[in-house]
Amino acid sequence: GESVGLHLPTLSVQEGDNSIINCAYSNSASDYFIWYKQESGKGPQFIIDIRSNMDKRQGQRVTVLLNKTVKHLSLQIAATQPGDSAVYFCAENAGGSQGNLIFGKGTKLSVKP
C-alpha cells in the first residue's frame, strides 16, 4: 500500500550546524503532516505540523517545508544541539477527519559535540 518513507535512515551532524531531514510521501490525498521526535525509551514528541495549503512553517529553531508537486517534506533544525539527537518521524494524515495518521520509517539524527 502507499506509505511514507525517508531518504536517509541516519544523519550525523556537528553541534551548531543545521540539520535537514527529508521525507517522501506517496499518498496524494494526504493533507496534513506532522514531524515527531522520539528519544530512546520515550513516546514520540510533537515538533511541528503543516497543512497542505501551506508550503512552509516555522517554529523555534525548526522549519518544515512541504513540496506537494514532488510529494516531499523536510524538517530543518537550526544550530543543532546534542539534545536534538533522536529518531525523527514524519507522519501524514491520509484519512481526513478520521485521524488515520501514518508514520514514515524514521531518521536517526546523531549530533557530534
Added chain:
Amino acid sequence: DTEVTQTPKHLVMGMTNKKSLKCEQHMGHRAMYWYKQKAKKPPELMFVYSYEKLSINESVPSRFSPECPNSSLLNLHLHALQPEDSALYLCASSQESGYTEAFFGQGTRLTVV
C-alpha cells in the same frame, strides 16, 4: 496537564494470560489512539476512537480488544497473544481526530513469553 499517562510501563505475560493496558488523558481530547511500535520501526496505527466510538480498526487481530469507557480513558485488552506481539504499545490523544497534533504517552513495553 499535557500528559498522556500509560500503565503499566512494562508488562511480561504468557501466551495464555489476559491482561490490559491503560491510558489516561485529562486534556479534554476527544480522539484517542493505540499504536504498536517494534524496535527500530515507526509506530503503526491500530485503533482510533473519536468521541468514545471506534472509528478506525486497522485490521488488528481480535486478540487485541480496545475499549473506551469514557472520554479520558482508553484500554487495550490482551488475550492469547503471540511472542511476535511483543512491542512498545503507544497511546495518543488529540483534540479532534484528523487535523490536530497527537500527544503520545511513554508507552507500555510488552513482552510475550
